[in-house]
Amino acid sequence: MQKALLIDPEKCTSCLQCELACSFEQEGVFNPAKSRIKVFEFEHGLKAIPYTCTQCSEAWCLHACPVEAITINEATGAKEVNPNTCVGCKVCTIACPFGTINYNADSGKVIKCDLCSGDPACAKACPTDAITYVDANWTGYDRMQEMALVGHGRPAKGAAQ
Amino acid sequence: MSGGNVKGANAKAQKGMGWQGTVLRVDLTRGEVHKDPLNMEWANDYLGERGLATKYLYEMMDPKADAMSPENVLIFATGPLSGTMSSTSGRYAVVTKGPLTDAIACSNSGGKFGAFLKFAGYDMLIVEGRSEKPVYLNIADDTVEILSADDLWGKTVWETEEWIKTTHQNPQMKVASIGVAGETGNRYACVVNDLHRAAGRSGVGAVMGSKNLKAVAAWGTKGVAVDDPVTFMKAVSETHTALHESSGRKGLTKYGTHAMLDAMQKFGGLPTRNFEDVQFEGAKKIGSRAVREPNENGHVNLLTNKACFGCTIACGRIAHIDEKHFSIVNRPKYRHASGGLEYETAYAFGPLCGVDDVDALTFAGYMTNEHGYDPISFGGTLAAAMELYEMGVLTKEHTDGIELKFGSAEALVVMSEKTGKGEGFGKELALGSKRLCEKYGHPEVAMVVKGQEFAGYDSRALQGMGLGYATSNRGACHLKHDVFEPDMEDQTGKGKAEPCKTSQDQIAMIDSTGLCLFTAGDFGTEGYRKQVDAACPGDWSTERMLEIGERVWNLERMFNLEAGLTKADDTLPKRLLEIPAPSGTAKGKVAELDIMLPEYYELRGWGDDGVPTKDTLDRLGLAAR
Numbered sequence A: 001m002q003k004a005l006l007i008d009p010e011k012c013t014s015c016l017q018c019e020l021a022c023s024f025e026q027e028g029v030f031n032p033a034k035s036r037i038k039v040f041e042f043e044h045g046l047k048a049i050p051y052t053c054t055q056c057s058e059a060w061c062l063h064a065c066p067v068e069a070i071t072i073n074e075a076t077g078a079k080e081v082n083p084n085t086c087v088g089c090k091v092c093t094i095a096c097p098f099g100t101i102n103y104n105a106d107s108g109k110v111i112k113c114d115l116c117s118g119d120p121a122c123a124k125a126c127p128t129d130a131i132t133y134v135d136a137n138w139t140g141y142d143r144m145q146e147m148a149l150v151g152h153g154r155p156a157k158g159a160a161q
Numbered sequence B: 001m002s003g004g005n006v007k008g009a010n011a012k013a014q015k016g017m018g019w020q021g022t023v024l025r026v027d028l029t030r031g032e033v034h035k036d037p038l039n040m041e042w043a044n045d046y047l048g049e050r051g052l053a054t055k056y057l058y059e060m061m062d063p064k065a066d067a068m069s070p071e072n073v074l075i076f077a078t079g080p081l082s083g084t085m086s087s088t089s090g091r092y093a094v095v096t097k098g099p100l101t102d103a104i105a106c107s108n109s110g111g112k113f114g115a116f117l118k119f120a121g122y123d124m125l126i127v128e129g130r131s132e133k134p135v136y137l138n139i140a141d142d143t144v145e146i147l148s149a150d151d152l153w154g155k156t157v158w159e160t161e162e163w164i165k166t167t168h169q170n171p172q173m174k175v176a177s178i179g180v181a182g183e184t185g186n187r188y189a190c191v192v193n194d195l196h197r198a199a200g201r202s203g204v205g206a207v208m209g210s211k212n213l214k215a216v217a218a219w220g221t222k223g224v225a226v227d228d229p230v231t232f233m234k235a236v237s238e239t240h241t242a243l244h245e246s247s248g249r250k251g252l253t254k255y256g257t258h259a260m261l262d263a264m265q266k267f268g269g270l271p272t273r274n275f276e277d278v279q280f281e282g283a284k285k286i287g288s289r290a291v292r293e294p295n296e297n298g299h300v301n302l303l304t305n306k307a308c309f310g311c312t313i314a315c316g317r318i319a320h321i322d323e324k325h326f327s328i329v330n331r332p333k334y335r336h337a338s339g340g341l342e343y344e345t346a347y348a349f350g351p352l353c354g355v356d357d358v359d360a361l362t363f364a365g366y367m368t369n370e371h372g373y374d375p376i377s378f379g380g381t382l383a384a385a386m387e388l389y390e391m392g393v394l395t396k397e398h399t400d401g402i403e404l405k406f407g408s409a410e411a412l413v414v415m416s417e418k419t420g421k422g423e424g425f426g427k428e429l430a431l432g433s434k435r436l437c438e439k440y441g442h443p444e445v446a447m448v449v450k451g452q453e454f455a456g457y458d459s460r461a462l463q464g465m466g467l468g469y470a471t472s473n474r475g476a477c478h479l480k481h482d483v484f485e486p487d488m489e490d491q492t493g494k495g496k497a498e499p500c501k502t503s504q505d506q507i508a509m510i511d512s513t514g515l516c517l518f519t520a521g522d523f524g525t526e527g528y529r530k531q532v533d534a535a536c537p538g539d540w541s542t543e544r545m546l547e548i549g550e551r552v553w554n555l556e557r558m559f560n561l562e563a564g565l566t567k568a569d570d571t572l573p574k575r576l577l578e579i580p581a582p583s584g585t586a587k588g589k590v591a592e593l594d595i596m597l598p599e600y601y602e603l604r605g606w607g608d609d610g611v612p613t614k615d616t617l618d619r620l621g622l623a624a625r
């Protein structure tokens, strides 16, 4: 079964444990500036929205790369950057419509989410289940279930608490 | 799925030492920036944040210096666990001499600023001297600039954050700043970071203003590494799990600290109308339920909860004010969400001033955040002014025509804004209770210890809390000790000295790690010990950790003694010592400080004069100078 990251901003408290976990997994230090997942705050801190690569099936970054440094991990479906091949031309960062692949000036290569080879650190660290790692075919299951209830006259779930 | 577990260490994990090893020292008089190596001997004896900053302060300044003079030193300090995956790793402390108390001030804040100061590569920022003109600091990794704040002076905290992020084209930057309150020497001005998190107490923002320092902006990309990543991640996982499963933590996540208002009302420990009573008839209208239920317009005050950096509790409240409420009905600018009520703000604006209007309380909270001043001291000062008004000492002529009566939501709303902007009678309120009441000839009306106003726990109902207030090194404060359980079980002064002293030391230790006090119940000393032991080189035993706490407490005490404070300052206002609680479970009781204080001095190893004995100092590796 292929899995995908499912993000529910309603649950996010903006604690940045996900950014800490990501940077520790990927870089070996606690360093949100090097995280592949980013949490954005809006409206005086009312909204916090985690955002990262969605692992497109037809990935713009992968197609744009002139040296084929981005490949598909067959097990996880992640589009992974091979740092030994990447020449740091940044064409993929232009191609990605979502901004989720970025240049890392320290290494001279690009970095992006690789789903931690199937065990994403962010999802594990998230204390509120705002990030979960679920069946890629059914990322909409929970919302579908909730809306089914709403369709039958029940109020929609409230915010994080 | 969440359950408190985190992934363990990996092959890429780098070795570090928790601390960054560098202290940033900025001399505003000379306009110089220095990057000093962290004094590792001190770090090993004082750990970080509150403790280590106290050591630096003690060594760098004369405690007798005027708090508002260039001789005062202002320290922003993180701890060895700051910025790591330890839960609640986003706290930092502002340590300086406080202008409200003329004693050591140590104010703790959350948000994200502290972690990013550390990510820039610094354990602490030490500010010395005074700039001739308004400036702000821009810290971005190795770049440290003292820049002109001419365009910023006079701006609110909220405007300042936006201006700095826009000017530097870096929306990720974290900003700690002062509002007009700090610029104009409001004695309880605070430093606000990330819009609604504050180093709130004792007037640390006024010190920043006295240095002509408007703001500090921090952005860092350096990361933090620990000594033993494998053991560290194991300790992090265990402590995350403990928090995740704890019922106390769940309560904080759901209700924030606000639920305490309901508890204190029931118990009869809720200071009301400047301590005239200990129960408030309007408590229900401003309690933790009131903010969650729709009002007559269908408006629900509380929107959601949010966390500080690294925090898996998320006690922070985000609320909004009813658009139809008189405070904002003609002011669309305040229709947005922002920091909501927690216990201390609700208590200080509510019962203490007799006000039972939740949106008025929320508005006053917005004002304290936007303009940067301490809600507890403001509520205490306003309550004192209300009493003076009802006594006829103050009249409408003093109060800009406002009827300053207990219970007036209008007075709260108007005065919170005037105090923030330093206008009219707000300038008088900015003096704090002690100075205001002295000025008008009624010092007995000021409900303070060492010049600082009380938190929302009445010492006649909670005896150990009273001892904590009386002996706290920064004046009346509920965050430097925890005698809550013994206090709820027994309402006499007996047996309170020991838990008071022990918890003071434990909290001084926790405050020195860089983590939040709200983890205390679930981590226990061992929870901190194992995280510090894995993060920092060397062996960190339980004894060593607790001794650090005791050392920090005694060093703060020595700073105060040298500043001129004496045993006479370890006391409570007469109202608590002599006038019995009129209602509640402690009806008829007064604060039994006379029983507790001698026992406390003895347990501390201090003489009858409240001065640490030579033996005590020797045992803690301190020396009188």
Ligand code: SF4
Binding pocket: A053, A054, A055, A056, A059, A060, A061, A062, A079, A095, A096, A097, A098, A099, A100, A101, A112
């Ligand atoms: S980096 Fe962008 S283009 Fe590439 S897979 Fe992710 S979202 Fe798609």
Ligand code: SF4
Binding pocket: A011, A012, A013, A014, A015, A016, A017, A018, A019, A039, A048, A050, A125, A126, A127, A128, A129, A130, A131
């Ligand atoms: S760990 Fe979860 S709650 Fe915390 S910021 Fe990330 S997504 Fe939000």
